[in-house]
Amino acid sequence: MSSSLEGKKAVITGASAGIGKHIAIKLAEEGCKVVLCSRSEDKLREVADRIKGKDVLVVPTDIRKEEDVKSMMRKTVEHFGGLDILVNNAGVIRYGDMEDFSTEDYKAVMETNVDGTFYATREALPYIKESKGNIVFIGSFDSNHPRSFNPIYASSKWWVKGFAHSIEAIFGKDGVAVTLVNPSEVRTEIPSEDGTLYKDKFNEGEMLEPEEVAETVLFALKRTKNATVSQLDLYRRDKLHDFF
Ligand SMILES: NC(=O)c1ccc[n+]([C@@H]2O[C@H](COP(=O)([O-])OP(=O)(O)OC[C@H]3O[C@@H](n4cnc5c(N)ncnc54)[C@H](OP(=O)(O)O)[C@@H]3O)[C@@H](O)[C@H]2O)c1
Incomplete structure (x- = not known):
């Protein structure tokens, strides 16, 4: 049993590349x-x-900037009349040894992954x-795991997990469904430790593809009215081999 997404209004942050781009394409389809x-x-x-041919609105937004996010949400609701x-x-x-990790890199990660997620969620919640x-x-x-080679990124994603489940705990009773999707490596424009983009460094089959993450998001969104898909861990099939 699944429900239709026809006519639903969706905001996708980070829709210019990688996973977000493919989520946007799938949702439009x-x-x-x-x-x-x-x-x-x-x-x-x-x-x-x-x-093209579908209902689409482009709103350039720097998620690190609170006013940008507020304005994006205002434009969304003005244009589409609500948000689903x-x-x-x-x-x-960002990568780097913990003892030399720059404040600039720390802020880039935290202001994007944490602050941006907070701003967007807060502004979207009433709708x-x-x-x-x-x-x-x-x-x-x-x-889901401590990471020795990127502690700041990992911590930001532990925050996302805590925030997502807490939002579910608060707003589930209002009928809001909240899903956390945790992918392992995905072939996108995200950089690897040596600066090469994942999509250039790895061949098809060596990692997840962004379309696979988009399919997973779609699965969660299509659950029936009363269900919430709380968390989905989407790992490369051999990811756990030798991990523990
Ligand atoms: N690829 C992986 O291996 C992997 C694995 C697990 C989780 N993830 C997560 O998946 C999400 C998408 O990553 P991806 O792999 O698809 O990376 P990507 O290809 O580098 O895409 C990142 C997206 O985020 C946007 N973005 C970055 N800073 C932004 C800002 N300040 N304001 C607005 N948008 C911003 C980028 O757009 P602009 O540059 O145009 O702003 C781009 O659209 C991230 O949260 C990442 O942590 C990725």
């Missing part, structure tokens, strides 16, 4: 009206072109409550 936001207007317009789905996807990673809609959080394998 399912008949959603989609709002694409990230900093790069040119890339957002390319995504919008790819899903928020996908908190925008995120960045999502009204529509009894969905909030999806893109966490990570790193939401």
Whole structure:
């Protein structure tokens, strides 16, 4: 049993690349009206072109800036008359030894992955409550485990996990469904430790594809009225081999 997403209004943060781009494409294919936001207007317009013919709104937004997020949500509601789905996807990673980790990198990660997720969720909640809609959080394998090579990124994703489940605890009684999706490595434009983008460094089959994460988000969004898919861990099949 699954429900239709036809006509649902969805905001996807970080929709210009990788996972967010594919979530936006899939949701549009399912008949959603989609709002694409990230900093790069040119890339957002390319995504919008790819899903042309569908209802799509491009709103350049820096998720680290509270006023940007408020304005994006205002434009969304003015344009589409409400909101059913928020996908908190925008995120960045930085690497470095803990003892030399720069404050600039620390802030980039925390202001994007934590502050941005907070701003978007807070601004969306009144509308999502009204529509009894969905909030999806893109966490990570790193939401579930300590990570010696990227402690700040991992901590930001532990925060996302704690926040997502707490939002579920508060707003589930209002009919809001909240889902945390934790992927292991995905072939996107996220950089690896040596700076090479995952999509350039790895071949098909060596990691998850962004489409697979988008399918997982779709699965959660299509559950029937009363169910909430609280958490989905989506790992490369051999991910746990030798991990523990
Ligand atoms: N790839 C992986 O292995 C992996 C694994 C687990 C979880 N994740 C998570 O999945 C999410 C998407 O990552 P991805 O792999 O798809 O990375 P990606 O290809 O680098 O895409 C990141 C997206 O976030 C947006 N973004 C970054 N900073 C932003 C800001 N300040 N304001 C608005 N948008 C911003 C980027 O757009 P602009 O640059 O245009 O702003 C882009 O659309 C992230 O939360 C990431 O932590 C990724």
